[in-house]
Amino acid sequence: MSLTEKQRSVIHDTWKSMQQSRKAWNDLLISLFAKHTEYQKLFKGFANVPLDQLRDNKRLTTQMAAVVAVISACIECLHDENALIDMLKGLALRHYHRNVTIQMFENMGVVFISWLVDTLGSQTMDEEAIAAWGLFYTTFVSIIKRYYEEFDNKNANNI
């Protein structure tokens, strides 16, 4: 990953604030579903819960704790791309089997950055921080994409 030391430290610091902003965690998926209604159907635990009732939904809270834990683990690996690649294999596989597409991951990136800006404010999430997170997220998705291609090839060879 071509993040500079400064970018890594910006990501570390901003993410620390996000980890402490538990109340805002559920907003990520709520914003994603508001923009891409059909994505909510993939989440069996709360597929049919109206958006305005999702904020305090326990299953969504559990889901978002898992998402935050994965991002936290990724951030611990920022200095070591191989560790990041190894870590994301399981995540890629589980999403691949749930018909989550790369396009969905990419669309989540836009919502993800807005979620950081809305939660932390534009003074913390300034241009530099947005650029660092953009690069982080692009790398994250590119690793998942490589695994998806590998899984596609394996499936094609099994036919």
Ligand code: HEM
């Ligand atoms: C930042 C990107 C994402 C992260 C870190 C993430 C993380 C996770 C984690 C940790 C789990 C639970 C454990 C597991 O199965 O691995 C999970 C489950 C799931 N994720 Fe993601 N995810 C991301 C993006 C997405 C996107 C874009 C979608 C689709 C729109 C999606 C759909 C799902 C679904 C359907 C489940 C299963 C939920 C259930 O238990 O019913 N994820 N995700």
